[in-house]
Amino acid sequence: xxxxxxxxxxxxxxxxxxxxxxxxxxxxxxxxxxxxxxxxxxxxxxxxxxxxxxxxxxxxxxxxxxxxxxxxxxxxxxxxxxxxxxxxxxxxxxxxxxxxxxxxxxxxxxxxxxxxxxxxxxxxxxxxxxxxxxxxxxxxxxxxxxxxxxxxxxxxxxxxxxxxxxxxxxxxxxxxxxxxxxxxxxxxxxxxxxxxxxxxxxxxxxxxxxxxxxxxxxxxxxxxxxxxxxxxxxxxxxxxxxxxxxxxxxxxxxxxxxxxxxxxxxxxxxxxxxxxxxxxxxxxx
Amino acid sequence: xxxxxxxxxxxxxxxxxxxxxxxxxxxxxxxxxxxxxxxxxxxxxxxxxxxxxxxxxxxxxxxxxxxxxxxxxxxxxxxxxxxxxxxxxxxxxxxxxxxxxxxxxxxxxxxxxxxxxxxxxxxxxxxxxxxxxxxxxxxxxxxxxxxxxxxxxxxxxxxxxxxxxxxxxxxxxxxxxxxxxxxxxxxxxxxxxxxxxxxxxxxxxxxxxxxxxxxxxxxxxxxxxxxxxxxxxxxxxxxxxxxxxxxxxxxxxxxxxxxxxxxxxxxxxxxxxxxxxxxxxxxxxxxxxxxxxxxxxxxxxxxxxxxxxxxxxxxxxxxxxxxxxxxxxxxxxxxxxxxxxxxxxxxxxxxxxxxxxxxxxxxxxxxxxxxxxxxxxxxxxxxxxxxxxxxxxxxxxxxxxxxxxxxxxxxxxxxxxxxxxxxxxxxxx
Ligand SMILES: Nc1ncnc2c1ncn2[C@@H]1O[C@H](COP(=O)(O)OP(=O)(O)OP(=O)(O)O)[C@@H](O)[C@H]1O
Ligand SMILES: [Mg+2]
Numbered sequence: 001x002x003x004x005x006x007x008x009x010x011x012x013x014x015x016x017x018x019x020x021x022x023x024x025x026x027x028x029x030x031x032x033x034x035x036x037x038x039x040x041x042x043x044x045x046x047x048x049x050x051x052x053x054x055x056x057x058x059x060x061x062x063x064x065x066x067x068x069x070x071x072x073x074x075x076x077x078x079x080x081x082x083x084x085x086x087x088x089x090x091x092x093x094x095x096x097x098x099x100x101x102x103x104x105x106x107x108x109x110x111x112x113x114x115x116x117x118x119x120x121x122x123x124x125x126x127x128x129x130x131x132x133x134x135x136x137x138x139x140x141x142x143x144x145x146x147x148x149x150x151x152x153x154x155x156x157x158x159x160x161x162x163x164x165x166x167x168x169x170x171x172x173x174x175x176x177x178x179x180x181x182x183x184x185x186x187x188x189x190x191x192x193x194x195x196x197x198x199x200x201x202x203x204x205x206x207x208x209x210x211x212x213x214x215x216x217x218x219x220x221x222x223x224x225x226x227x228x229x230x231x232x233x234x235x236x237x238x239x240x241x242x243x244x245x246x247x248x249x250x251x252x253x254x255x256x257x258x259x260x261x262x263x264x265x266x267x268x269x270x271x272x273x274x275x276x277x278x279x280x281x282x283x284x285x
Numbered sequence: 286x287x288x289x290x291x292x293x294x295x296x297x298x299x300x301x302x303x304x305x306x307x308x309x310x311x312x313x314x315x316x317x318x319x320x321x322x323x324x325x326x327x328x329x330x331x332x333x334x335x336x337x338x339x340x341x342x343x344x345x346x347x348x349x350x351x352x353x354x355x356x357x358x359x360x361x362x363x364x365x366x367x368x369x370x371x372x373x374x375x376x377x378x379x380x381x382x383x384x385x386x387x388x389x390x391x392x393x394x395x396x397x398x399x400x401x402x403x404x405x406x407x408x409x410x411x412x413x414x415x416x417x418x419x420x421x422x423x424x425x426x427x428x429x430x431x432x433x434x435x436x437x438x439x440x441x442x443x444x445x446x447x448x449x450x451x452x453x454x455x456x457x458x459x460x461x462x463x464x465x466x467x468x469x470x471x472x473x474x475x476x477x478x479x480x481x482x483x484x485x486x487x488x489x490x491x492x493x494x495x496x497x498x499x500x501x502x503x504x505x506x507x508x509x510x511x512x513x514x515x516x517x518x519x520x521x522x523x524x525x526x527x528x529x530x531x532x533x534x535x536x537x538x539x540x541x542x543x544x545x546x547x548x549x550x551x552x553x554x555x556x557x558x559x560x561x562x563x564x565x566x567x568x569x570x571x572x573x574x575x576x577x578x579x580x581x582x583x584x585x586x587x588x589x590x591x592x593x594x595x596x597x598x599x600x601x602x603x604x605x606x607x608x609x610x611x612x613x614x615x616x617x618x619x620x621x622x623x624x625x626x627x628x629x630x631x632x633x634x635x636x637x638x639x640x641x642x643x644x645x646x647x648x649x650x651x652x653x654x655x656x657x658x659x660x661x662x663x664x665x666x667x668x669x670x671x672x673x674x675x676x677x678x679x680x681x682x683x684x685x686x687x688x689x690x691x692x693x694x695x696x697x698x699x700x701x702x703x704x705x706x707x708x709x710x711x712x713x714x
Contacts, residue, residue: 009393010292010391010392010393011392011393011394012391012392012393012396013389013390013391013392014378014379014381014384014385014389014390014391014392015384015385015389016384016385016386016387016388031421031424033421033425033426033427034421034422036427037417037418037421037427038418040414041407041410041414041418044409044410044414045407045409045410048409048450049409114404115404115405115422116382117382117400118382118398118400118401118404119380119382119398119400119404119405119422119423120380120381120382120398121422121424279383279384280384282377282382282383283300283301283383284301
C-alpha cells in the first residue's frame with residue numbers, strides 16, 4: 001500500500017477550524033434516529049411528570065384563549081368581525097409554536113452541557129429535534145383550532161371566508177419554524193457567554209407578542225405604525241394565516257417574501273454563530 | 286492487515302486559563318466601563334495580577350503540544366500519565382468533543398467514545414427507552430439497537446427492571462445498563478476514558494473482560510486511558526506516556542508503564558499544591574488545596590525512612606455545611622496494585638457535618654510499616670459516604686528508604702511492598 005492511496009481512504013479528518021458556514025447534512029441524516037428519540041423523550045418526559053399528561057397540549061391554548069377573551073371584551077379589542085374565541089386561538093397557537101421553538105432552542109447549549117461534554121453528535125440535532133417536537137404539539141393544537149372553526153361555521157353561522165391563501169399554510173409553518181429556530185440558535189450561542197440573557201428571553205418573547213398582531217388585527221393599528229409593525233417578519237405570517245382561514249387580515253406576497261429573505265439572513269447568522277460556539281463551548285464552561 | 290487507522294500529526298491544544306468573560310452581560314458592561322475610565326478591572330481576583338506575572342504574562346496554556354503517533358488496526362493502546370498530563374484532552378479531540386488548536390488527525394472508520402457511561406439517560410424513561418436513547422447518542426441506529434436489545438439487557442443483568450423508569454434504579458444499575466449499551470457498540474475504534482473507575486469490582490472485571498474480548502478479536506482498535514496500571518497492562522499491548530502535554534514515551538505496554546512509574550519516581554511528588562486553575566481538584570462542595578506526605582518532624586521533600594512515622598496531610602476548603610465529607614486515600618505499590626485504603630469515615634460524624642471553610646485532615650502512618658519501595662497515592666473526597674466529589678489519581682508518590690538511609694546499601698527489592706512490624710512472641714519451648 002503506498003502513501004497516496006492511503007490518504008484517500010481516511011474518512012474523517014479532524015482539523016482546527018472547519019468552515020463556519022457548513023451545515024453537516026450528512027451527519028444530521030446519519031443521526032436521524034437520535035433526532036426522533038429526542039422528540040420522543042421530550043414527550044414522554046413531559047407527560048410522565050404531569051397528571052393530565054398530553055391533555056395539557058389542549059388545555060394550555062384554551063386557557064390562554066379564555067384569558068384573552070376576557071381581557072379583549074373588557075378592553076373592547078376589535079377582532080375584525082370574527083368570533084373572538086376563534087380569532088384569539090388562531091393567533092395563540094401560531095405564536096406559541098414560534099415562541100416555544102425560540103425559547104426551547106435558546107437553551108440548547110446550557111441545558112445539554114453535560115451530554116455535549118461527553119459525546120459528539122451533530123449539535124444541530126438538538127434544536128432541530130425541538131422544532132420537530134413542537135411541531136407535533138402544534139399539530140394537535142391545530143386540530144383543536146379546526147374543531148372550533150367547524151363549530152363556529154356550522155353551529156354559530158359565523159362568516160368565515162376560508163380561501164385559497166390557506167394553501168400557503170405549509171409555507172407559513174416552515175417560515176415560522178425557521179424564524180423560531182434561527183433566533184433560538186442565535187440566542188443559544190449568546191447565552192453561553194452571557195448567562196443572564198436567559199432571563200430576558202422569556203420576557204422578550206412576551207413583549208414581542210404584544211408588538212405582533214397576535215391578539216389584535218393589524219387593521220386596528222394606525223397607518224403610522226403599520227409599516228413599523230410589518231418589519232417584524234412574524235407579523236405578515238400570522239396575518240396571512242388569519243386571512244387564509246378566517247378571511248380577514250393582511251395578505252401580501254411581498255411581505256411574505258420579506259419574511260423569507262429575513263429568515264435566510266437570520267438563519268445565516270445563526271448557523272455561523274452556532275458553528276463557532278459548537279467548537280469552543282466545551283472549553284469555556 | 287496492519288494498516289494505519291488513526292494518524293495524529295503535529296497535534297496541539299491550547300486552553301485559555303482564568304475567566305473568559307464574566308458570564309454576565311451586566312458584568313461585562315461594567316468591566317468595559319471601568320477599563321474605559323482607566324480604572325482597575327473590578328472582576329479581577331485578588332492575587333491574580335501576581336500570578337500572571339509569574340506565568341510570564343500569558344494566560345494561554347498548551348494542554349497538548351506536538352503530538353504525533355499512528356495507530357494500526359486492531360491495536361489496543363493504553364494512554365497513561367499523571368493528573369493534568371492531557372490524556373482526557375487527547376481523547377476529547379479524537380472524539381470531536383473539542384477541536385484542536387493546531388495539527389490534524391486522520392481517522393478511518395467509525396469512532397465511539399466512552400468518556401462516561403449512560404450519557405443522556407433520562408430518569409423518567411424506562412430502562413428499555415434509555416437503551417435506545419443512549420445507544421443513539423453513541424451513534425447507533427434504531428435498527429442496530431433493536432437487533433442487539435436482548436443481548437444488551439442480558440449483559441446488563443437488570444432484566445427485571447427494564448420497564449421501570451430509570452429514576453428507580455440504583456446508581457450501580459445505571460452504570461451496568463450504560464456499560465451494556467456501550468459494550469455492544471460496533472465501532473472500528475473504541476475510546477475509553479477511566480469509565481471503569483465507577484462500579485463494583487465484579488462489574489470492573491466484566492467490563493475489562495468484554496473490552497479485551499473486543500480488542501483481541503483483532504477487528505476493533507481500542508484507546509484506553511486509566512490510572513490503573515494493572516488494567517492497562519492486561520488490556521493493552523502498546524502504551525503512550527504523556528507528561529505535561531507531550532509524549533514522553535511510546536512503545537510496548539510494559540516499557541511504557543515502567544517509564545511512567547520511573548518518571549514519577551524521579552521527581553517524588555511528596556507535596557502537591559493545587560493550582561488555582563486546576564479544575565480536577567474542585568467541585569461544587571469542596572476544593573482541595575494541597576496534599577502532602579513527609580516524615581514526622583521533617584520537611585516536605587526530605588527523605589523518608591522505614592523507621593520513621595509518616596504524616597499525610599490533606600488541606601481543603603469545605604464550601605458548605607450539612608453534609609459529611611470524608612477524605613479517602615488509596616495507597617498503591619510500584620506496579621499500580623492497590624495495597625490499602627484509609628478513610629476518615631470512622632471519625633466523629635457531627636463535627637464533620639457542621640464543618641465549613643478551610644480544613645486539614647492529618648493521617649499518621651506508623652513507623653516500620655512500609656517496605657523500602659516507591660508508593661503512589663490517590664486521594665478521594667467523598668460526600669455522605671456515597672458520591673465522589675473529587676478524585677486525584679497518583680496525586681502523591683514517595684519512596685521509602687531503608688533504615689541505613691543509603692539507597693545503595695541494600696541491594697535488590699523487597700519481595701513485598703509492606704513490612705509491618707507486627708509483634709512476634711518468641712518463647713523457648
Ligand atoms: N476547559 C479547560 N479550560 C482550561 N484548561 C483546561 C480545560 N480542560 C483541561 N484543561 C487543562 O488541560 C490540562 C490537561 O487536562 P486533562 O483533563 O487532559 O488531563 P488528564 O491527563 O486527563 O488528567 P487526569 O488524570 O486528572 O484525568 C490540565 O492542565 C487542565 O487543567
Ligand atoms: Mg482525565
